[in-house]
Amino acid sequence: MELVDRQAILDEMERARLEFHRLLANASKDGLARRSRGTRWTNEQLLFHMLFGYILIRVLLGLVRLFWLLPDGASRTFSRVLDAASTPFHVVNYLGSCGGAQVFNHRRMGAQFDRTMDAIERRLARESEADFQRGMHYPTRWDPYFSDFMTLEDIYRYPTLHFDHHAKQLTLSGDT
16 A cells, blocks of 8 residues: 655645735735636635635535445445536535625635634545555546546545635636
């Protein structure tokens, strides 16, 4: 069994944390209100969505723990049901980030990002090597970074892939 490079995961997340704080610090009111590239969100809403990827990991980790106790077919069935509901999911995902940016606006996002990252880092430190090999099936229609089967290690790496993808869509400086 190959050991998981926890430090690499931490380094990826810390890079994203620093970038998130840099984006918030340099964002103007106009930049935050501007539409992002390739989405219907404003930049502020997209920043919340990027934060939400890290908030979501805590739920995903819990799901992996639940489904690794069940037969493999359980997570496969669950994944298929979620894939079938991808259209309403995308609506909820869009509206959730619109509303989330109202609650955790740019003034509150940085602190929430730090609290979320600190909790993820504590949890990462507690994982056993055997846990990292466990996983479950995921709905591939929900996110381009979900694969059919994801291990706990994949789940820890997911939010930074999601973050990097959406960071390219920001138009904070007015570049469109």
